[in-house]
Amino acid sequence: MALKLLGVSGSLRSNSSGLRALSLVLDAARELGAETRLLDLRVSSLPMYNPDAEPDEHVTRVLADVTWAEAFVLASPDYHGTMSGAMKNFLDYHWSEFSGKLFGYLCASHEKGVTAMEGMRLAVRQCYGWSLPYGVAINSEHDVDASGNIINPRLQSRLRMTARDMVVYGSLLHGQFTEDLAKNIPETFAARYG
Amino acid sequence: MALKLLGVSGSLRSNSSGLRALSLVLDAARELGAETRLLDLRVSSLPMYNPDAEPDEHVTRVLADVTWAEAFVLASPDYHGTMSGAMKNFLDYHWSEFSGKLFGYLCASHEKGVTAMEGMRLAVRQCYGWSLPYGVAINSEHDVDASGNIINPRLQSRLRMTARDMVVYGSLLHGQFTEDLAKNIPETFAARYG
Amino acid sequence: MALKLLGVSGSLRSNSSGLRALSLVLDAARELGAETRLLDLRVSSLPMYNPDAEPDEHVTRVLADVTWAEAFVLASPDYHGTMSGAMKNFLDYHWSEFSGKLFGYLCASHEKGVTAMEGMRLAVRQCYGWSLPYGVAINSEHDVDASGNIINPRLQSRLRMTARDMVVYGSLLHGQFTEDLAKNIPETFAARYG
Amino acid sequence: MALKLLGVSGSLRSNSSGLRALSLVLDAARELGAETRLLDLRVSSLPMYNPDAEPDEHVTRVLADVTWAEAFVLASPDYHGTMSGAMKNFLDYHWSEFSGKLFGYLCASHEKGVTAMEGMRLAVRQCYGWSLPYGVAINSEHDVDASGNIINPRLQSRLRMTARDMVVYGSLLHGQFTEDLAKNIPETFAARYG
Numbered sequence: 001m002a003l004k005l006l007g008v009s010g011s012l013r014s015n016s017s018g019l020r021a022l023s024l025v026l027d028a029a030r031e032l033g034a035e036t037r038l039l040d041l042r043v044s045s046l047p048m049y050n051p052d053a054e055p056d057e058h059v060t061r062v063l064a065d066v067t068w069a070e071a072f073v074l075a076s077p078d079y080h081g082t083m084s085g086a087m088k089n090f091l092d093y094h095w096s097e098f099s100g101k102l103f104g105y106l107c108a109s110h111e112k113g114v115t116a117m118e119g120m121r122l123a124v125r126q127c128y129g130w131s132l133p134y135g136v137a138i139n140s141e142h143d144v145d146a147s148g149n150i151i152n153p154r155l156q157s158r159l160r161m162t163a164r165d166m167v168v169y170g171s172l173l174h175g176q177f178t179e180d181l182a183k184n185i186p187e188t189f190a191a192r193y194g
Numbered sequence: 195m196a197l198k199l200l201g202v203s204g205s206l207r208s209n210s211s212g213l214r215a216l217s218l219v220l221d222a223a224r225e226l227g228a229e230t231r232l233l234d235l236r237v238s239s240l241p242m243y244n245p246d247a248e249p250d251e252h253v254t255r256v257l258a259d260v261t262w263a264e265a266f267v268l269a270s271p272d273y274h275g276t277m278s279g280a281m282k283n284f285l286d287y288h289w290s291e292f293s294g295k296l297f298g299y300l301c302a303s304h305e306k307g308v309t310a311m312e313g314m315r316l317a318v319r320q321c322y323g324w325s326l327p328y329g330v331a332i333n334s335e336h337d338v339d340a341s342g343n344i345i346n347p348r349l350q351s352r353l354r355m356t357a358r359d360m361v362v363y364g365s366l367l368h369g370q371f372t373e374d375l376a377k378n379i380p381e382t383f384a385a386r387y388g
Numbered sequence: 389m390a391l392k393l394l395g396v397s398g399s400l401r402s403n404s405s406g407l408r409a410l411s412l413v414l415d416a417a418r419e420l421g422a423e424t425r426l427l428d429l430r431v432s433s434l435p436m437y438n439p440d441a442e443p444d445e446h447v448t449r450v451l452a453d454v455t456w457a458e459a460f461v462l463a464s465p466d467y468h469g470t471m472s473g474a475m476k477n478f479l480d481y482h483w484s485e486f487s488g489k490l491f492g493y494l495c496a497s498h499e500k501g502v503t504a505m506e507g508m509r510l511a512v513r514q515c516y517g518w519s520l521p522y523g524v525a526i527n528s529e530h531d532v533d534a535s536g537n538i539i540n541p542r543l544q545s546r547l548r549m550t551a552r553d554m555v556v557y558g559s560l561l562h563g564q565f566t567e568d569l570a571k572n573i574p575e576t577f578a579a580r581y582g
Numbered sequence: 583m584a585l586k587l588l589g590v591s592g593s594l595r596s597n598s599s600g601l602r603a604l605s606l607v608l609d610a611a612r613e614l615g616a617e618t619r620l621l622d623l624r625v626s627s628l629p630m631y632n633p634d635a636e637p638d639e640h641v642t643r644v645l646a647d648v649t650w651a652e653a654f655v656l657a658s659p660d661y662h663g664t665m666s667g668a669m670k671n672f673l674d675y676h677w678s679e680f681s682g683k684l685f686g687y688l689c690a691s692h693e694k695g696v697t698a699m700e701g702m703r704l705a706v707r708q709c710y711g712w713s714l715p716y717g718v719a720i721n722s723e724h725d726v727d728a729s730g731n732i733i734n735p736r737l738q739s740r741l742r743m744t745a746r747d748m749v750v751y752g753s754l755l756h757g758q759f760t761e762d763l764a765k766n767i768p769e770t771f772a773a774r775y776g
Contacts, residue, residue, distance in 0.1 A: 012244035041242075048235075048280045049273070050206035079243070079286045080317035081696070086242045089279025099521075114663070114697055118510060119313055123274035125509075125521045133487075133516045134577055157575070164575045172560050180556075187545070187552045189522055275502070293715075308469070308503055312704060319703075322715045327681075327707045328771055351769070358769045362762075366754050381739070381746045383716055400632035429630075436623075436630075436668045437661070438594035467631070468705035473671025474630050480661045507701055511662035 003034045003171045006069035010076035010087030011108065012042050015148045017140040018075040018108035021159055024150060025073050025106070028163035039065050041086045049092035059093065066094050071102045071170030072129075073162065078109035078116040091123050099128035099193050100177030102170040104162050105135035113137040128189055130173050136162055197228045197365045200263035204270035204281030205302065206236050209342045211334040212269040212302035215353055218344060219267050219300070222357035233259050235280045243286035253287065260288050265296045265364030266323075267356065272303035272310040285317050293322035293387050294371030296364040298356050299329035307331040322383055324367050330356055391422045391559045394457035398464035398475030399496065400430050403536045405528040406463040406496035409547055412538060413461050413494070416551035427453050429474045437480035447481065454482050459490045459558030460517075461550065466497035466504040479511050486515035487581050488565030490558040492550050493523035501525040516577055518561050524550055585616045585753045588651035592658035592669030593690065594624050597730050599722040600657040600690035603741055606732060607655050607688070610745035621647050623668045631674035641675065648676050653684045653752030654711075655744065660691035660698040673705050680709035681775050682759030684752040686744050687717035695719040710771055712755050718744055 007026045009019040019040065026036040045058040055063065076083040103124045107113030117135040124131055136158045138144070143152040150156060180190040201220045203213040213234065220230040239252040249257065270277040297318045301307030311329040318325055330352045332338070337346040344350060374384040395414045397407040407428065414424040433446040443451065464471040491512045495501030505523040512519055524546045526532070531540040538544060568578040589608045591601040601622065608618040627640040637645065658665040685706045689695030699717040706713055718740045720726070725734040732738060762772035 012242055013246050048206055048283070049278065052207050079282075080289075080320040082282065082285075082313060082317045082320075084243065085279050085281075085283025085286045087279075088273075088276065088282040089242070091276075092273045092279045095274075111694060111696070114693070115316060115700065118697065119276060119316075121509075121513075122309060122313075122506060123276045125519075126274040126276075128521045130521050131513075131519070133513050133518050161575045161577060161579075164573075165577060168564060168576070169561070172564060173557070176556060176560060185552075187549045188556070189549060189553060191549075305500060305502070308499070309506065312503065315703075315707075316700060319713075319715045324715050325707075325713070327710045327712050355769045355771060355773075358767075359771060362758060362770070363755070366758060367751070370750060370754060379746075381743045382750070383743060383747060385743075400630055401634050436594055436671070437666065440595050467670075467674045468677075468708040470670065470673075470701060470705045470708075472631065473667050473669075473674045475667075476661075476664065476670040477630070477667025479664075480667045483662075503704060507664060507704075510697060510701075511664045514662040514664075 003167050003174070004068055004070045005029050005034045005036045005073065005166060005170065006039060006065055007036065007073045008039045008041065008075065008087070008090060010041055010074065010084045010090065012086055016108065017138045017144045017148065018077060018106055020144065020148055020150055021106050021136065021138045022073060022075040024156065024159045025163045028160045029167050032164060032167045034167050037065055037068065041090060046090060046093070049089055062093065066097045069101070070174040071166055073104040073106065073166060074120055075106040076116060076120065078107050078111065078113045081115040082119045083116050095127050096193055098124060100174065100190055102130045102132065102166065102173050104132040104166045106138060107135060108138045108140060110139065132162070132165055132169065197361050197368070198262055198264040199223050199228045199230045199267065199360060199364065200233060200259055201230065201267045202233045202235065202269065202281070202284060204235055204268065204278045204284065206280055210302065211332045211338045211342065212271055212300055214338065214342055214344055215300050215330065215332045216267060216269040218350065218353045219357045222354045223361050226358060226361045228361050231259055231262065235284060240284060240287070243283055256287065260291045263295070264368040265360055267298040267300065267360060268314055269300040270310060270314065272301050272305065272307045275309040276313045277310050281314070289321050290387055292318060294368065294384055296324045296326065296360065296367045298326040298360045300332060301329060302332045302334060304333065326356070326359055326363065391555050391562070392456055392458040393417050393422045393424045393461065393554060393558065394427060394453055395424065395461045396427045396429070396463065396475070396478060398429055398462065398472045398478065400474055404496065405526045405532045405536065406465060406494055408532065408536055408538055409494050409524065409526045410461060410463040412544065412547045413551045416548045417555050420552060420555045422555050425453055425456065429478060434478060434481070437477055450481065454485045457489070458562040459554055461492040461494065461554060462508055463494040464504060464508065466495050466499065466501045469503040470507045471504050483515050484581055486512060486517040488516060488562065488578055490518045490520065490554065490561045492520040492554045494526060495523060496526045496528060498527065520550070520553055520557065585749050585756070586650055586652040587611050587616045587618045587655065587748060587752065588621060588647055589618065589655045590621045590623070590657065590669070590672060592623055592656065592666045592672065594668055598690065599720050599726045599730065600659055600688055602726065602730055602732055603688050603718065603720045604655060604657040606738065606741045607745045610742045611749050614746060614749045616749050619647055619650070623672060628672060631671055644675065648679045651683070652756040653748055655686040655688065655748060656702055657688040658698060658702065660689050660693065660695045663697040664701045665698050669702070677709050678775055680706060680711040682710060682756065682772055684712045684714065684748065684755045686714040686748045688720060689717060690720045690722060692721065714744070714747055714751065
């Protein structure tokens with residue numbers, strides 16, 4: 001069965017290299033049989049998270065995508081060594097929807113984006129989500145041409161690798177979690193979500 | 195000369211225990227001679243950070259407070275082991291304004307907020323800001339009464355300790371940085387900001 | 389086929405609660421069909437890692453266990469919010485031996501051991517190892533009796549959960565990695581290790 | 583009064599670029615009036631930390647240096663994105679000796695050593711130590727010649743900057759802490775150590 005993969009873009013720039021890279025991952029994932037959706041935080045109009053507030057239509061629409069998804073690729077710029085406020089705000093809204101699902105990471109950074117991706121991994125793990133054991137950094141100075149196209153072949157290859165590993169490992173992990181939930185296996189972390 | 199201390203509240207809840215704790219720190223700091231301001235992100239209407247956008251009036255007003263400040267106390271809820279999206283979005287807007295200044299941390303958390311405060315320290319250090327070598331966690335279950343008052347005397351004491359150390363160490367650190375800038379000392383990190 | 393699971397104990401105390409908890413995980417994993425080994429860093433006589441040194445017999449013996457293993461459970465005390473030097477030193481010796489394998493984490497801590505386990509996850513990920521999306525903290529004050537037995541039933545349950553998830557997910561992840569290696573699949577992270 | 587500055591070298595290589603860089607920092611600090619000592623973990627024979635063990639002569643000698651010191655520069659290689667086991671083991675032995683003192687960081691890394699230095703900062707902060715708001719990475723491929731001399735002028739400048747900021751800020755912070763201790767000021771973090 002096709003894996004349902006949601007890409008989330010956490011940059012508000014009109015010409016985001018992270019979004020370009022994310023689109024490449026989603027394209028490659030579809031070629032490998034996945035169903036994909038893109039959540040672009042520039043246009044999702046998600047308000048700042050307030051635990052006391054009733055969800056509005058924007059929150060509800062985002063939640064529908066998140067609930068639909070069986071695996072995620074998060075693309076964030078690196079601001080001060082950490083993910084963007086827009087990406088963090090997206091994560092703040094969700095909790096049990098992330099559990100048992102695999103996450104991959106892209107980061108547009110002047111460095112390697114290591115700490116920004118570590119911060120995303122931490123937040124995801126607190127929700128019992130899995131993380132791919134690597135991430136991909138995009139350096140807009142070297143990897144992207146004037147029109148925003150990704151021109152570094154080594155980066156293109158790492159993005160296709162991400163797509164492949166997301167589809168294969170994401171399906172494995174989600175399949176096991178779903179089976180454990182269905183069978184009411186008591187001694188697994190899925191049991192918290194039954 | 196009085197230290198200019200800005201408190202930043204990163205929760206959008208109407209009854210935030212972090213904001214209560216922050217107000218206590220600011221009150222104590224004023225008793226110790228500091229000038230204080232409060233930046234409440236519930237009412238600052240800061241849009242989501244977009245590096246391409248022109249600053250609007252809300253961004254400009256926040257920037258005025260940040261530029262005014264010589265030291266900061268950041269109060270954030272702990273969402274998924276990391277600071278709130280609202281706090282992260284505030285940090286995304288600023289860079290050289292933080293350099294050489296001292297930051298203290300409060301965190302409303304069901305745990306101890308350790309990783310959320312580590313994330314704030316990381317972002318601040320990337321901007322060459324100093325961090326107080328401890329933080330204060332507020333647990334709304336044990337530390338706060340039904341009206342939102344902080345009733346744990348040990349917590350009250352830690353908040354006053356934070357105020358005192360912010361005023362004393364914040365003045366020392368900012369004074370040295372300002373002097374180095376004024377004298378154009380070449381081999382210090384202040385030289386990047388001259 | 390039985391999963392080969394290596395438990396690594398990173399405390400040098402004679403009566404380590406982390407080692408007790410680790411033994412419980414290994415016992416439960418054997419009941420679930422795994423083969424297990426225990427690497428006790430008190431008795432392994434691993435010298436401090438020196439990249440220039442020739443491996444001695446102790447290093448060689450530890451490497452044999454690491455190479456044998458298809459999944460790992462690391463148990464470390466929490467010293468200053470980070471793993472013990474003994475555990476870090478063990479990790480320093482290995483690299484590609486960890487890739488594609490699943491790691492679980494136990495931490496003896498007065499707090500929750502969150503940052504100590506995050507540090508282990510980071511080191512493992514740098515080697516392309518997977519991490520279980522949760523860890524287990526042991527608090528020797530509440531969880532252990534005078535003879536060192538683990539008496540907290542909730543903790544016992546979490547340790548059995550860890551064993552179960554290590555066996556099931558560890559087998560899945562290692563099986564896929566091994567298959568990818570055998571088939572020389574180019575666009576997966578296993579390709580680095582072919 | 584002269585600041586007492588201890589450099590700690592956490593590599594066991596015979597030709598460590600981190601140790602070269604550390605020596606440069608200590609030389610520059612002496613020119614600025616500091617007293618310095620070097621703790622080279624290759625020759626200190628510190629056993630693996632065991633909380634149950636009585637301190638031997640090596641532990642006692644290291645403790646004497648640590649107690650003497652009023653500020654520290656830690657130089658560690660980057661192994662798996664984290665400090666070396668040798669450095670971590672050194673840190674495990676000490677606690678209140680670090681409180682109120684300033685730490686600077688050097689890291690020999692193929693990357694920028696950001697996460698390895700973050701790990702050192704975390705351990706230091708858990709002991710109530712201060713951290714300089716930047717660190718210096720040494721890349722042995724670009725920064726060092728065949729004889730191990732540091733040849734990158736930009737790196738040399740950053741090392742002198744570290745020496746200068748350690749001496750100036752280290753003296754300020756340690757002076758305040760010592761004064762607070764002497765006067766028994768109750769509401770400061772020094773009060774824990776009186």
